[in-house]
Amino acid sequence: MSFSDGDAVPRVVIVDDHRLFRSGVRGELGDAVECVGEAGDVDSAVQVIGETRPDLVLLDVHLPGGGGVEVLRRVLAQHPQIRFLALSVSDAAEDVIGVVRGGARGYVTKTISGGDLAQAIVRVADGDAVFSPRLAGFVLDAFSATDAPPVDPELDRLTQREREVLRLIARGYAYKEVAKELFISVKTVETHVSSVLRKLQLSNRHELSRWATARRLV
Amino acid sequence: MVSAPGPGASWSRTSDLDGRTPTRAATDGSGDRAVEPTAAGPPRLTRAVDGRLLGGIAAGLARHLGVDPVVVRLAFMALSVGGIGVAVYVALYFFTPLEETASEEEGGERSRRRGRDVSQLIAYVGLAAGIGVLFLLFGGVFDPFLWFLVFGALGGAILWRQANPAQRDEWMSSTVHRAGRRGLTRTGAGVLLIVVGVIGFLLFQQQLQEARAGLTFAFTLIAGISLVVAPWIVGLIRERDQERRERIRNAERAELAAHIHDSVLHTLTLIQRRAEDPREVQRLARVQERALRSWLYQRPADTETTVSPGLERVAAEVEEEHGVPIEVVCVGDCDIDDGLAAMLRAAREAMVNAAKYAGSDHISVFGEVEAEEVLVFVRDRGTGFDLDAVPDDRMGVRGSIIGRMERHGGAARLRTAPGEGTEVQLRMPRIPQL
Numbered sequence: 001m002s003f004s005d006g007d008a009v010p011r012v013v014i015v016d017d018h019r020l021f022r023s024g025v026r027g028e029l030g031d032a033v034e035c036v037g038e039a040g041d042v043d044s045a046v047q048v049i050g051e052t053r054p055d056l057v058l059l060d061v062h063l064p065g066g067g068g069v070e071v072l073r074r075v076l077a078q079h080p081q082i083r084f085l086a087l088s089v090s091d092a093a094e095d096v097i098g099v100v101r102g103g104a105r106g107y108v109t110k111t112i113s114g115g116d117l118a119q120a121i122v123r124v125a126d127g128d129a130v131f132s133p134r135l136a137g138f139v140l141d142a143f144s145a146t147d148a149p150p151v152d153p154e155l156d157r158l159t160q161r162e163r164e165v166l167r168l169i170a171r172g173y174a175y176k177e178v179a180k181e182l183f184i185s186v187k188t189v190e191t192h193v194s195s196v197l198r199k200l201q202l203s204n205r206h207e208l209s210r211w212a213t214a215r216r217l218v
Numbered sequence: 219m220v221s222a223p224g225p226g227a228s229w230s231r232t233s234d235l236d237g238r239t240p241t242r243a244a245t246d247g248s249g250d251r252a253v254e255p256t257a258a259g260p261p262r263l264t265r266a267v268d269g270r271l272l273g274g275i276a277a278g279l280a281r282h283l284g285v286d287p288v289v290v291r292l293a294f295m296a297l298s299v300g301g302i303g304v305a306v307y308v309a310l311y312f313f314t315p316l317e318e319t320a321s322e323e324e325g326g327e328r329s330r331r332r333g334r335d336v337s338q339l340i341a342y343v344g345l346a347a348g349i350g351v352l353f354l355l356f357g358g359v360f361d362p363f364l365w366f367l368v369f370g371a372l373g374g375a376i377l378w379r380q381a382n383p384a385q386r387d388e389w390m391s392s393t394v395h396r397a398g399r400r401g402l403t404r405t406g407a408g409v410l411l412i413v414v415g416v417i418g419f420l421l422f423q424q425q426l427q428e429a430r431a432g433l434t435f436a437f438t439l440i441a442g443i444s445l446v447v448a449p450w451i452v453g454l455i456r457e458r459d460q461e462r463r464e465r466i467r468n469a470e471r472a473e474l475a476a477h478i479h480d481s482v483l484h485t486l487t488l489i490q491r492r493a494e495d496p497r498e499v500q501r502l503a504r505v506q507e508r509a510l511r512s513w514l515y516q517r518p519a520d521t522e523t524t525v526s527p528g529l530e531r532v533a534a535e536v537e538e539e540h541g542v543p544i545e546v547v548c549v550g551d552c553d554i555d556d557g558l559a560a561m562l563r564a565a566r567e568a569m570v571n572a573a574k575y576a577g578s579d580h581i582s583v584f585g586e587v588e589a590e591e592v593l594v595f596v597r598d599r600g601t602g603f604d605l606d607a608v609p610d611d612r613m614g615v616r617g618s619i620i621g622r623m624e625r626h627g628g629a630a631r632l633r634t635a636p637g638e639g640t641e642v643q644l645r646m647p648r649i650p651q652l
Contacts, residue, residue, distance in 0.1 A: 091511075111543075133582060137547035140586075144550065170547045171595045171641070172582025 003055075003122045010125035013037040013052060015045040015071060016060040016087070021110070025058065025087075028114030033121055041065045046074045049082065056125040059104065061088035061095045072102040085124045087117075093138050101201050106130030128190040129197040136169040139200055155203045158196060165192045265316045271339045273311040292372060295346055345371065370415025373408040481509055501541035508534055525558055525592060526551040529585045532566045540573035543580045550587030552648065557626040558592060561646045564630065567618040568596040568642035576600025576640060591648055597641040602634045619644075 003010050012033040014022045017040045026035050036052045039045035042065030049057055049071075057075070061068045068086060075082060086104040088095060096107050106124045108117065109132060120130040131139070143158050158166070161182075168178040175193075179186045266277035276294060280287035294307055348371070485506040492498045526548040533544040554562070565583070572581045578600030586593045615632065619642060623630040628646035 133545060133547045133584065137549050137584070140549045167584075167586070170549065170586075171584040172545070172597045172599075 003125050009034050010055040010121055011036045011052070012056050012058060012121060013039065013045075013049055013054040014058045015039045015049075015063065015068070016058070017041060017063055025117070029118055029121070030114075032118035042067070042070050042074075045071045049075050050078070053079065054082065056083045056085060056121055058121070059084050059086050059099070061086055061090055061099050068099050068104070069102040072099070072104060076103045083124050083127070085121060085130065087112075091134055096135055096138055097142070097200070100135070100197070103201065105197060107135045108132050109134070123190075127194075129193045131166070131169050131193055131196075133170045133172055136166040139196060140166050140170065143199075155199050158199065162192050162196050165189055166196060169193075263314055265311070265314050271342065273307070274316070275307055275310045275314065278314065279310070291342060295342070295349065370412050370419070373411030373413075373415060477513065481506060481513075497541050500543070501538065504543055505538055508537075524551045524553055525562075525585060525587055528554055528558075528562050529565065529583065529594065532562055533569060533583055536566060536569040536573055540570065542573040542578065544569060544573075544583055545580065546583045546585070548585040548587075552587045552592070555649055557628060557646050557649065560622050560626040561592065561594060561628060561644055564619045564622045564644055565594045565596055565642075567622075568644070571615065571619075571642075572596060572598040572600065572640060576602070578639065587648075589648075592646050594644040595641060596644075597639065599639040602636050602638045602640050604634075604636055 009031070010033050012029075012035050014025055014035060015038070016022050016025070019040065022038050022040075026038075029035070033056075036054050037048040039048045040063075042063055045057075045059075045063070057071075059068045059071060063071065068088075072084060075084075084104040084106075086096075086099040086107045087110055088099075088107070089110045090096075091109060100107055105127075106120060106129055108120055108130060112120070112132075123130050139158075140163065164182060165178055168181055169175075173181065175186050175189045179189045182189075263282040264278050265274035266281060270277050271291070276290040277287045280290045283290070297306065485502050489499050489502050492502070529548055530546045533546045536542075537544045552558075565585075569581060569583065572578060576598040578598035580599070582595075582597045584593075584595045584597075620630045620632075623644055623646065626646065628644065630645070631643040632640065633643070634640040
């Protein structure tokens, strides 16, 4: 099933501890998604997601009861097919890297416009990854520290092409513009980004976690 | 800190607090106690200005030797019994230079401290008079009675000092552990001296035999009372700790509340008042967001000498001036040299152009520090323009961006087309670090 064709709209659960923000997002997204549930803390989020089985969960990073990472851990153990898009006011590296390594397929900040958010939701619901410019910058930074030899070269290094794609995303290019710039298709860009996401989630590079904690800044 | 100050007094409060902390620490460590001995060795012998009672000799000597002034003062007093102490004091007074007064910044704080502690002076004079009387009574310096009396008096003095209000304040302060341990040794020394004094006095009076029964009774009584009182005292100490913790927490909460009040509430008020001007509202919100972020994730102030925070600072300035949100992403970091400083100025010019002319609702800035060169991209999604149509004499792009980069050995490229936005690409080679 593909949501990008417009055949169906993704069923979404919004998890955020600010009710005002939840209703704001709901209003902004309008008909682009079908909002099937809301939750304000970890326990109720796990419950609502278990009951409604949405296509996608919009997940706040900071939540009472253990944070977004805890929701990811508990839901993905039972429903690995559910996709998560992290949404946060925080740009802190440890938050971003933490939630992506916890299983989210994308990370956007709450300043994102409604249209961009809808686009990101469709993309993640289709199984692709969504990288904000800042997340792309973080990944480039984390993977560029090459003091230690990689444990698993396939997972611990970015290819030249992946690097180019990330660099363009960090420069503020949309996927379509990246594709045009590199003379490749949008699908190929998505493949590269998904591959980077996989590396980010699976790599055991110790620099990655060390880097994220060392950079406790915006 | 990278961000520009928020509206109103958002930063003055924190800096005020920051400024107050060391002053308070200084007050805690002030008075007539010794200055902390530093790694640079003992300071030159001078007459102290701070915490002096008479001429500042004892305080100065104590600082020089790294001991407590009380010790020096009592030593002088003991010597004075024979008259030598007075002579030494007077000689030192004339031959020792007065301490050079350090910075006058602390103004009132210092002048307050410079005043002599009259009550302490009276105490010493009283002690000296007492010793003199005893000297007359018992006759002769070597009378053991006198020495045991002196021991007892010394112990008593130390104990009394322990209980003075300034000391108690220090106990209550957050540096309780160090001060507490030092206080404990002092109390122990005081008790020991008194006990030695009392026993010695009795012994030499040949009254120990008679006093034994009384002493046993007294000790039993004291032990009994201690057993009864100890739990209560322990409870009191716990309560005090609890209270102190509560106070620290309250202070933190008050600081946070003050900060929120000065920054966030202030901005929210401004936003309500300017609600009809969306651009201004957005600008205010961004400025406040930035200020709050850097307050929360406190970035060390000295890092502004490197490219990444430098770029963010430039972006913050432009954003504040022109009200267009700028997102900065930076990969890697290095120190700013002349070429990179020029690059930051060129980047700033590019951001200003984008904010003023592009009509874009947001600008992306990406900086990348590589092994050989530093790259900066400033991109907007605005109107763009036809590069060929720009006359040669337009200073903005050619002079302040391309020219500036080339003069420093770098390069600048411009990519734009009507309707497709503009991207300025800056490239500056890195000078290898020696």
